Amino acid sequence: MDIDEDDNEKKRYDWEKSVERTWENVVEDENGTLRSITERKKKKRNSEASKKNVRRGMTRHLYIVMDLSKSMLEKDMKPSRLTVAVQTVEAFILDYFDQNPLSQLGVIVSRGAVAEKITELSGNPNKHIQTLKAHSNNVEGEMSLQNSLEVAKSSLCYIPKYGSREVLIIFGSLTTCDPGDIFETIDSLKKEGIRVYVIGLAAEVYVCRAVAERTGGTYFVALHEPHFRELILNHSPPPISEKKMDASLIRMGFPQRKTLDTPSLCVCHQAPKYWGYFCPQCLSKCCELPTDCQVCGLTLISSPHIARSYHHLFPVSTYNEVAPPIPSGVISSDHCYSCQAKLSGGGCVYTCPKCKADFCSECDDYIHDSLHNCPGCEMSGRTQKENKNLG
Numbered sequence: 001m002d003i004d005e006d007d008n009e010k011k012r013y014d015w016e017k018s019v020e021r022t023w024e025n026v027v028e029d030e031n032g033t034l035r036s037i038t039e040r041k042k043k044k045r046n047s048e049a050s051k052k053n054v055r056r057g058m059t060r061h062l063y064i065v066m067d068l069s070k071s072m073l074e075k076d077m078k079p080s081r082l083t084v085a086v087q088t089v090e091a092f093i094l095d096y097f098d099q100n101p102l103s104q105l106g107v108i109v110s111r112g113a114v115a116e117k118i119t120e121l122s123g124n125p126n127k128h129i130q131t132l133k134a135h136s137n138n139v140e141g142e143m144s145l146q147n148s149l150e151v152a153k154s155s156l157c158y159i160p161k162y163g164s165r166e167v168l169i170i171f172g173s174l175t176t177c178d179p180g181d182i183f184e185t186i187d188s189l190k191k192e193g194i195r196v197y198v199i200g201l202a203a204e205v206y207v208c209r210a211v212a213e214r215t216g217g218t219y220f221v222a223l224h225e226p227h228f229r230e231l232i233l234n235h236s237p238p239p240i241s242e243k244k245m246d247a248s249l250i251r252m253g254f255p256q257r258k259t260l261d262t263p264s265l266c267v268c269h270q271a272p273k274y275w276g277y278f279c280p281q282c283l284s285k286c287c288e289l290p291t292d293c294q295v296c297g298l299t300l301i302s303s304p305h306i307a308r309s310y311h312h313l314f315p316v317s318t319y320n321e322v323a324p325p326i327p328s329g330v331i332s333s334d335h336c337y338s339c340q341a342k343l344s345g346g347g348c349v350y351t352c353p354k355c356k357a358d359f360c361s362e363c364d365d366y367i368h369d370s371l372h373n374c375p376g377c378e379m380s381g382r383t384q385k386e387n388k389n390l391g
Helices: 003-011 037-049 081-099 125-135 145-156 182-192 206-214 225-233 303-312 361-371 375-390
Strands: 026-028 034-036 060-067 104-111 114-122 164-171 194-200 219-221 256-265 272-278 320-322 349-351
Touching: 060 081, 060 114, 060 145, 081 104, 081 125, 081 225, 104 125, 104 145, 114 125, 114 145, 145 164, 145 182, 145 194, 145 206, 182 194, 182 206, 194 206, 194 225, 206 219, 349 361
Parallel strands: 060 104, 060 164, 164 194, 194 219
Antiparallel strands: 026 034, 104 114, 256 272, 320 349
16 A cells, blocks of 8 residues: 555545454453453463373474465455565564574465475574565466475475474465376375465365365464464464374584684675684584584584473463452462562453462463463572572
C-alpha cells in the first residue's frame, strides 16, 4: 500500500475502511471467560510439558521453503500474504536459533515452477533474514512443490543420522507445477527420514496433506495472521525424535575467539579479518559458531550453546493457574516473586508446584519461553546449599 492509499484510508469513515478482525484476538475458554489469543501458547506449552520420557534431537537441520508465486500477492492477509509471510518467517528464524543453538537452517524459494536454494545450512540468522528480504521482491509464476522437495533432499540426505532432517514449507498456492511424479519424491523423502511440515495460507490442498502425513510431519492451514504466527512458532522447539534413531557420540571442538595484529583469511568467506574462531584440530579460522570446519569437518560450537540446549530435556514445571477471584489463603504472597508487581490486579496467578512461589502472567511467559529456570526453585536451592555450608 503506497502513501496515497494510506491517506485515503485515513480519510474514510470507519465503515468504509478495511476490516480489522479485532474479535479474533480473544477466545472463550471452557468456563465462558474471554482470554487473549496469546494464551493459546500456554496450552501448547502445557501439552508439550506433559510428554515425559521423550527424546528430542538437539542437532536439527531444517530447510524453509518459501512460496514466491503470484498467489502470495493476495491481500486476504494485511497488507499481503507475502509481507506477512516474510515478517513471520524472520521472527521464526530468530526464535529457531534461540531455542536450538546447536542447529542449522537454510532457505529455499520457489517461483516460476523452479526451486532455488538461496542460503545453505548454517547457524547465522542474520544472513538468512537479509537474503530472504532481498529475494522476496521478485514474485512470479507458479509454485513447484516437487522441485522444492528435491532441492531440500539433495542437501539433507548427507546429514549424519544423529541430526534431524526437516523441511518447513510456507505454501500460499492452490496448485503446484511439477515436472514428474511427486509421490515418488515423497517415497524417497520417507526413505531418507526427512520430515516435511506444511503451513498453508490458502485452502487445504490434498498433495500437501499427503506429503506431510507420509513423511511423519504435519499440515495446517492458517486462518489469519495471529494463527499463522502461532503455527510457525510451534516448530521452534525441537520435535520428538523417532525411536529408530541411534544414540551416538559426536566429536566436537570448542574453538577460542582470538584477535590478531594482522588480518588473515577466514575459510568460510575468504575475507581478511582481524578476529575469528580457530579450530582446535586444524587451526583454520572461521567467523561464526556453530558450524562445521570446512578444512577438517569437525563440528565447532561453544559451551553456552550446549548449556542453552538442555532446557528442552529438563523443562520448567508447568505452573498451576489460579483464576480470579482468588480466595484468601490460596496464594502465599500478594506480590509476584519475580518482578514484585501486585497480584491483586484481577489477572491470573501462577504458582510453581515445587517451590510454591507465585508469579504474574508476564513472568510466567518469560520464565517458560525465555529464561527456562524457575527463580523460586533456583533461590531455594541456593539457600539450601548455603545453609549446608554453614552447618
